[in-house]
Amino acid sequence: MQALFDQELSRQIARSTRLGIAEMVQQQLQRALSGDGENQSLIPSVDRLLQSSPAIGTPPVHRLRPFEPIIEKAARTHNLNANLIRSVILAESSGNPRAVSPKGAKGLMQLMDATARELGVRNPFDPEENILAGSAYLARMLARFGGDLTLALAAYNAGPTAVEKYDGIPPFTETRLYIRKVLSFLRHLDGR
Incomplete structure (x- = not known):
């Protein structure tokens, strides 16, 4: 029963x-x-x-509709693929602007307090502040790791020092799952 x-x-x-x-x-x-x-x-x-296993399912893209103008602005501002930003948001918070992780990451792009402060974020639950700052950080990780998307995503999730320490993707299951999830969403959104 x-x-x-x-x-x-x-x-x-x-x-x-x-x-x-x-x-x-x-x-x-x-x-x-x-x-x-x-x-x-x-x-x-x-x-x-x-x-x-096959891809991780269909992303709940409908949750991002209220944030589309901000996502597009962030993509233009930081020269990023808007679908990459969408994919990170879906993987990080499933489109919930009030999301808080067990480790204390906050908002749509799950910014840690120290990172949010460094990026000038006053309110991590404000969708515009969070998306613009999270996108800036993602662009910074892409630049730091020579445009390698997989390493940039690993750095976004586990921190750039972990990627440097292990000279590649850290051996953390959470990070591997995260990269797989973001890339799966990105393939879906890009229609591949």
Whole structure:
């Protein structure tokens, strides 16, 4: 009986939040694997699964409609592909301007307080401030890593020092999942 209840609850959540089952599973995996290391032995298995699985579902692009003028402005200002900005927003916050991560990242592009301050953000929950600053930071990471999108995304997620320390993508499952998710959204949005 509990299994039927759980299954129906999952369906209702997926329907009401417009999250697909694959995205829900991915979020659970990220939470489980980004903890204190107790599940680190699962990382090789998860990596193999990710390599063989299809793209992570259809992004909830409809959530970005209210922010389209800001996204377009940020793309022009920072010479970025608007779909890349959309993809980062979807991966970071699913288009929720009030999102707060367990680590304290805030807003649509999930800015950490120190990064937000460095970029002059007064209110990380203000969509315009957040998107313009997050896009500036993304453009900075692209420049820092010679235009390599994968490394720039790794730096956006794990920090540029982690990318430099590991001389490439850090061996963090959360970062690998993040890169995969952003690139999957980008392929979908670019129609590839």
